Structure formats: structure tokens, C-alpha cells
Amino acid sequence: QKEVEQNSGPLSVPEGAIASLNCTYSDRGSQSFFWYRQYSGKSPELIMFIYSNGDKEDGRFTAQLNKASQYVSLLIRDSQPSDSATYLCAVSENAGGTSYGKLTFGQGTILTVHP
Amino acid sequence: NAGVTQTPKFQVLKTGQSMTLQCAQDMNHNSMYWYRQDPGMGLRLIYYSASEGTTDKGEVPNGYNVSRLNKREFSLRLESAAPSQTSVYFCASSDWAGRGGEKLFFGSGTQLSVL
Numbered sequence: 001q002k003e004v005e006q007n008s009g010p011l012s013v014p015e016g017a018i019a020s021l022n023c024t025y026s027d028r029g030s031q032s033f034f035w036y037r038q039y040s041g042k043s044p045e046l047i048m049f050i051y052s053n054g055d056k057e058d059g060r061f062t063a064q065l066n067k068a069s070q071y072v073s074l075l076i077r078d079s080q081p082s083d084s085a086t087y088l089c090a091v092s093e094n095a096g097g098t099s100y101g102k103l104t105f106g107q108g109t110i111l112t113v114h115p
Numbered sequence: 116n117a118g119v120t121q122t123p124k125f126q127v128l129k130t131g132q133s134m135t136l137q138c139a140q141d142m143n144h145n146s147m148y149w150y151r152q153d154p155g156m157g158l159r160l161i162y163y164s165a166s167e168g169t170t171d172k173g174e175v176p177n178g179y180n181v182s183r184l185n186k187r188e189f190s191l192r193l194e195s196a197a198p199s200q201t202s203v204y205f206c207a208s209s210d211w212a213g214r215g216g217e218k219l220f221f222g223s224g225t226q227l228s229v230l
Contacts, residue, residue, distance in 0.1 A: 031216065042224075043223050044205070105157040
């Protein structure tokens, strides 16, 4: 049984701070890693994905991957109240060359950014 | 651009009743998915369709059937609803993101209650 674990939170940070969200996974064959944001009552939307060890930056968001430790994280710099949402970590075993992928999701971390 | 459209948005069933959840995407994606989301458990894959004419089981397929009607449409059927199927159901389609794997695009969800 492949597992993806997240701290369910809630994680509360002040506006302007860095929010750090963490995720561990059990399957060493996992190849691609995704962060989805889900506002209350809405559907998940993709923020970032990463497949190589190290950091990947996109605006205020940085994804970090350490395959040896089976660990992936998401940093949100200059956090805003509009970042308040549930953040879902998802893992895919699909390495490429096929036309589909199945994701295993963590339970999500609730982030609250207070003014 | 509508993206992924799900109907209905809300449904209440009695135990033993049947119903079909409809999903259509207009992004010309090959792959489509049905997930369910329960509190504290993240998203779990019910069924997926890698391409038109193919379907396969995900993590939690029991009690469900699917039909890939054409490239655009993928329906989920509950033949005899049970209270354990009370959940939020999301349809998704995916786009190839290169080596990063598939990016999922979600519909707005169906809140299903089985009494």
C-alpha cells in the first residue's frame, strides 16, 4: 500500500512569513511529486510539480525534493491571507513515456495565514 | 473554456438507490479519472480511463462502475448506494506535463449523501 503522509495541521502563520508544508512518501519507485491547493468547498488546483532532487521555484512558491529521504516540501514565501487553504501532496509512479498517471494523495495540510 | 464539467453538484440518495454521475471535458485530454474525497483521508482514486475505450480500477473501486462514452465523457455509476459512499466525488482529466507526468484538472465536485 503506497502511502503519502502530511501533517494535517492546521498550520497557522502570520502574513508575510514563510509557510513550510511537508510530505513523506513510502514508495521508493515514485517519480513525480505534485502540490495541489484546495480552497474550502472547491476543487483542487495544481500549484507545482517536481521530479528532480533539489529545489524548484515558481514565484512565491518553492518545491523541494529529497528522494533519498523520501521527502518533499512546499515553501510559500511572503504568505498572504489568500494562501489560506488545504495543500495536498500527491505522488505519481509514472516516470514518463506513457499517456496517463495515477496519483496517490496525502490527507492535506490546512494552512491559515492571519493578518 | 469550461474545462471539466460534472453533474449534478449535489445529490441525496436512499440506501439501495442507483445513480450516475456525469463528467465531460473539453480540453481534448486522453485520460480521465474519478476520485472521492473523505474528511481526513485525502483523495482516493476510484477508476480511471487512460484513453477512449479503456477503463481500469483504482484504489477503491468496489460498489462503482464506469463508462468511457467517448473521448470527452466519463461517467461513474453507483448501482446500489450505501452510506459508506457518502463523499465528495471529483472527476478529472489530465494533460501530459513532460517528464513531470500528468497534470490533473478537476471538475467542481459532486456532494453525495446516502441515507
